[in-house]
């Protein structure tokens with residue numbers, strides 16, 4: 001979809017539901033799911049990382065369209081269950097899960113806990129035992145290298161995520177011996193936001209080599225292996241989208257060779273991803289409240305900024321602050337240089353510095369692209385106590401605001417402590 005075709009929807013969302021607002025279009029997500037399934041020839045089951053966009057209508061819409069969901073907190077699990085997902089289709093990652101979260105997830109019948117340390121495995125084992133259950137788990141492995149080209153690296157250096165590969169020889173026998181856990185396979189997520197196909201392929205090759213080595217070393221025939229996709233999206237002017245065909249061409253022979261090994265003949269492969277699925281399908285729409293000329297700069301002061309969209313301010317793990325792609329809704333004509341800022345009383349609340357946009361006046365709308373993932377969910381929305389922005393979903397039949405029950409999934413966990421030693 002081109003921006004001009006979207007503008008009526010963006011304007012209608014803003015006028016009907018107010019600004020700032022997030023607008024999510026389902027058509028590009030549907031197209032991306034189909035493109036991934038087609039490109040990989042069904043070799044991967046898709047798993048959506050809820051942290052990228054926990055909007056309940058988004059989760060409900062995805063439920064019949066992809067097989068798996070990855071959650072990182074009990075709040076995300078509650079959202080998923082309330083959005084129609086069966087707990088058996090969920091996996092639970094996260095480096096600092098609390099005992100009460102493990103307990104609620106096990107009680108709900110979660111598909112797999114992704115255990116990230118021997119300590120967590122011991123805790124999960126004790127909790128499963130106290131419930132008279134045997135819980136399926138994946139073991140998250142932290143590789144010792146990540147190729148260059150990833151926006152955020154979670155491995156290859158001291159890292160809170162997963163079990164360092166150097167520690168697996170000691171840690172795995174311990175986990176495998178826990179009687180109330182059933183190890184179904186492994187999970188690796190070592191880097192995000194990569195636009196280079198060669199780097200993604202090299203990374204997946206590292207995963208495959210590790211999966212093979214660990215399965216052989218510990219006599220396992222995994223049911224499931226999770227590949228953290230790392231697939232990035234072009235946030236900034238001049239970014240080149242990742243070449244998915246090149247990723248597929250580069251990795252398919254290695255995937256097929258893995259599956260040809262009898263040890264992996266029954267293994268399901270999952271591709272875990274967030275932004276590549278939904279990021280480009282969302283827009284953040286903010287309205288110009290006022291224009292200020294200040295010391296040679298023209299500044300558009302908007303009703304929503306970093307408080308609603310921290311990543312677009314360049315403060316979400318980016319090395320260099322660069323503006324997200326954005327456009328003036330319904331905007332044409334000659335451009336001029338403008339800074340785009342939000343309502344916060346801090347100089348870091350800036351969505352763009354010196355970008356070219358058609359002449360802006362109070363009341364105009366600016367649409368920030370690539371806002372379908374890590375928008376509201378990754379933002380300090382309580383900063384200056386504005387109302388939460390509205391989220392709007394546009395699908396084949398309707399445009400609608402999605403009500404949010406912010407309190408429901410944040411209900412407190414019981415302060416339940418498990419005596420791991422006694423278990």
Ligand SMILES: Cc1ncc(COP(=O)(O)O)c(C=O)c1O
Pocket residue numbers: 049052070093189191192193228229230231272273274275276373
């Ligand atoms: C464990 C895990 N899975 C999936 C994701 C989704 O990443 P992305 O949105 O880059 O695909 C993340 C992101 O941090 C993650 O930590």
